[in-house]
Amino acid sequence: MAGQPDASKPKPRAVAPRGTKKAAPAGAAGDTQHGNRALAEEGAAVAQQPVDGADEMRRQKAPLSSSAKDEFAAMLEPFYYGKALSDPIDTARDKWNLLPAFLKVKGLVKQHLDSYNHFVDVDLKKILAANRYVRSDLDPKFLLEYKDIRVLAPNRAEEDTNSSGHSKSTVTPNECRLRDMTYAAPIVVDIVYTRGSSRVRRNNVQIGRMPVMLKSNKCVLAGKNDREMALLEECPLDPGGYFITRGQEKVILVQEQLNKNRVIVESAKGIMQASVTSSTSERKTKTYVIQKKGLMYLRHNTLSEEIPIVIVMKALGVLSDEEIMVLICGDDAEYQDKFTVNFEACMQAKIFTQQAALEHVGHRVRLTKKFGRARNYHLEAIECLANVVLPHVAVEGTNFRTKALYIALMARRVIMAEVNPKLVDDRDYVGNKRLELSGQMLSLLFEDHFKRFNHDFKLNIDKVLKKQNRAQEFDAFSHIGALKNHITLGIERAIATGNWSLKRFKMDRAGVTHVLSRLSYIAALGMMTRISSQFEKTRKVSGPRALQPSQFGMLCTSDTPEGEACGLVKNLALMTHITTEDDEDPVRKMVFLLGAEDITMQTGDEIHREGLYSVCLNGTPIALTSTPKSFLVNFRKLRRMGRISEFTSIYINHDFCEVHIATDEGRICRPLIIVENGRSKVTARYLKALRKGTMEFEDFLTRGLVEYLDCNEENDTNIAIKEKDIGQYTTHLEIEPFTILGAVAGLIPYPHHNQSPRNTYQCAMGKQAIGAIAYNQFTRIDTLLYLMVYPQQPMVKTRTIELTKYDKLPAGQNATVAVMSYSGYDIEDALVLNKASCDRGFGRCQVLKKSVVPLKTYANGTSDGIDDKAAMQPKNLADPKYGAIGKDGIAQVGARVSQGEAYLMKSVPADTTASARGNVQMKTQEMRYKLPDPSYIDKVCITENEAGTSLIKLLLRQTRRPELGDKFSSRHGQKGVCGLIVAQEDMPFNDQGICPDIIMNPHGFPSRMTVGKMKELHSGKAGVLRGTLEYGTCFGGSEVLDMADVLVQHGFSYTGKDYLTSGITGEALQFYVFFGPIYYQKLKHMVQDKMHSRSRGPRAILTRQPTEGRARDGGLRLGEMERDCLIAYGASQLLLERLMISSDAHHVDVCGRCGQMGASGWCRICESERAVRRITMPYAAKLLIQELGAMNVKVTIGLEDEFRSAEYDYEA
């Protein structure tokens, strides 16, 4: 959170932004300087070509080397995509310039980085402060105190011990990837502890290693420009926000949860209940106030039964019935009638004093520990009510007023919802949700491990102190080093496996982290914005999956998977920001300064009086105001002035007469332009300053031109989408409407013209497209990497494409498409490809596969090695199987390997048991290439991991041209396989001799209703003719009429249709063909990886049936449904063949008399060979019989003659 002071500081907001500004001039000066130069250049360009400016200016400026400062420089340069400084600014159209400015500050994955930075800089210190003392049970004088905690710069694990900050580590994330290391930094603490009789201070004591998030402020990549990034072999476009553990890139996905510390009213099975999940650093509990059969109770896990609400109120010190009544119902007669019955329950229990009420509660407190002595019910009740029930409502001393008010509030909510069912809360409303980010997840994990560390540390100390006579003076410092692996390994394991198991919060979550998908750049980006929900996938409720209106602008409306996770996995929209925690205290002070009165001083009568609104801070009522509107306005003014954090939200809830202020973490919010008196506060002047580089997004915030609104506050606003829509009551203006889509859906041109599911399909497919992955793609050695050989940026772009820089790492090519029928090989969405196009490189891709061989060391001291002699032996020299092997026993770089050829000669010890020591015989094991299609050795990397194991990583490369059955898709959810590859001679062509690259069947259009695709073709064609890139931005983009004009100007039909000549007959086609460029993606599903057949082959050992799957050369299964068909048809012999003879036929000797299986024609049970017959049955059936036998279930086989004769009679 740039420009925001530490939470520990008492928020001098007016000063803080200035601090950031001070840092700015250096950069700003550079910008302006650069700007001037660029301006001069543009001037010269204009002089050369006086007119025709509009077209000329569309040309994009490549970022100059000096502007390598940051990646958004191009967009913030004086030519803002064809707009020069001198161009008139039209606020209505140019306000979108705020968007790159926003992303420059926030970035696409800023949520992750912010959260991690907050954790490392703030949360870590808070956790330390909460666990700062380590004492010993045995020596009361011993005290260890943690003074400070820091995370240092990342380094290698081996550098921890010898150098403590002497020299800077040269570790890079890419080295960690290549060497299978964990990218982590040491966590150090400053301690003061007792040694003998003196207090000793030690600084920079390492207690473990913290995995570092890439591009966070601890990472070596932080603040690096493009050139420095290149030196570190890192891609400047890489979003960061992930970890590298054991060489794997791991993302902690954003988790969606119901908000904490807020009252939620629900009705389930006719029971109305108000529940609160309280979450504090110590405890996480859930408290309910429920209405059952007209009576109201308090329910909590630690209370063995539900307690009538009146008793709870009395226990909390609200003694008179009248006061209880007024606190809950106010003077509303209807509520009072509903509530009156509750007093009877209290009367019946004969509870009239606080003492009696506490006794009553105390009797029902569940005990965690069994105490021998008599229980003190009274104290237990106080303890329970103070700390266990609603722990987030702080209780000072024994003043339970706040808690009583809170429970009264919950009860009131229940009654109100009973009377008016509309007041039941919606769980799926985005304002009721919180997003949990990596920082929070890590903070839970670290706290748990740190507590365990302290516990183990204390045990170690106690163990030493227990000894009476020690040889030397006890130094606690020596014990810290022994334990630091616990924290390191604990955190590393959690991130590497994704299993978060914390006993303290009873949390046991699997699948928290995922491997970052590197199929394409957009797949990686899409993963960083993904949100997973905690809801079970199996539940049949549609609520959580449905699109919520409150999602607008916060979560992408299109990007969600199909199938079981549909609607549960969401994606962030482009402008979304997720808040981190802000300090409550300054806000609380501000509330009272604004004239609100402390709520604990008020009687119930006052709280619920007409026109009085209570002010809630993070859901807990703290004050009362009689002028809510002006309070709200003043508070917002202060926020816009920067006196309060910009992420604080305030809104009025008129149903409950409450003003809510939120400062908590995980709220979703987005920036909007402020409108006052019917005018947008962002005027041309400011946009000019932004363009010039004298203002940044931060300045827009501090000047009160733009503000962040969360979902709840959005409900208080009247947002105009366009500047011309601003009316009398408008409060805000949208920065750009296309930001309702996320990064992935933003790739689609003209998505507002498509049927919505098509956009969703494209969101799934965009992630499978083969393209460029990163600038460092050739230095990476990934398990599987797909690269396109000649990727192109799309002819029809969107603003989002520019913002995500998809145009720099594209995944697709602009294919000239003819929408017409051709041959019969284009049915069912199949495409006809031009052979010459494929020869020229259309759809050509490279597949890089990794093969790692670790040289293991075994328990007996032997270890694997490489056998460099085996391939050189005379008998092997001529063998082509070893042709690729070099003189070091590893395949030569550049060599071709085909199926069965060896690429590595490994020597393995013959005996690895612990007993075998000394000189162990080594045997040679060759690693063979298994795939049917040959590969080339692209790279051989020899390295060593952190544990010291040698790793040999081979990268195998295949270059693939499109073939029949490869999958392609446009950007409109229109996928199809290649059905035919036709020679260019046979392709249709137009007057200019242009042949299509792809022929697509027109039947793809009517039912799919992808009008956007047609518009893409139309705009793309105009762009090609005019030499410009066109825009297909959502709710905007190039207009059809303009494009039609361009087409006509260049002598084409305005419709985009062309006259074509058949390449086969040479005749004119009898129709005009819709003809032009469409951006096509090649998807990762390729025939070569799927093609499979088998006649005979391997069988599974247990069942002797053919194996399953292509990887094991498996058989093709005749499944149940196919079997059903054959049964229905009556093809019994075919069934017999498929299910037994061709599968697992087995001959068994069965005794007809006892029905048991014998062997070699002899029945052991009958001790005869008389009735034994040899039959054929499936081996699986024989196995079943024997397995049943093992479970004491006897199976007898009855034999019967097919053609019965009197000759055999088994019964005899």
Next chain:
Amino acid sequence: MSGYTTSGAQQPSTGAAADASTIDIHSRAVSYTCGDCDGDVQLKRGEPIRCRNCGHRVLYKKRTNRMVQFEAR
């Protein structure tokens, strides 16, 4: 360059392999390229994987000098 000292952490790693006995004097040295400084690294069988110049531990094998024929289509 920082960590280029024979540290304790390195010892167990190469322990078994780097023993004088296991380094094969008869085997010829193969030349590799350092991933950091691009320098030439002559390695024999069993030697620790490390650039002698800069201490980097990622080495790449050099391209073969045998002829490689590609089918261009």
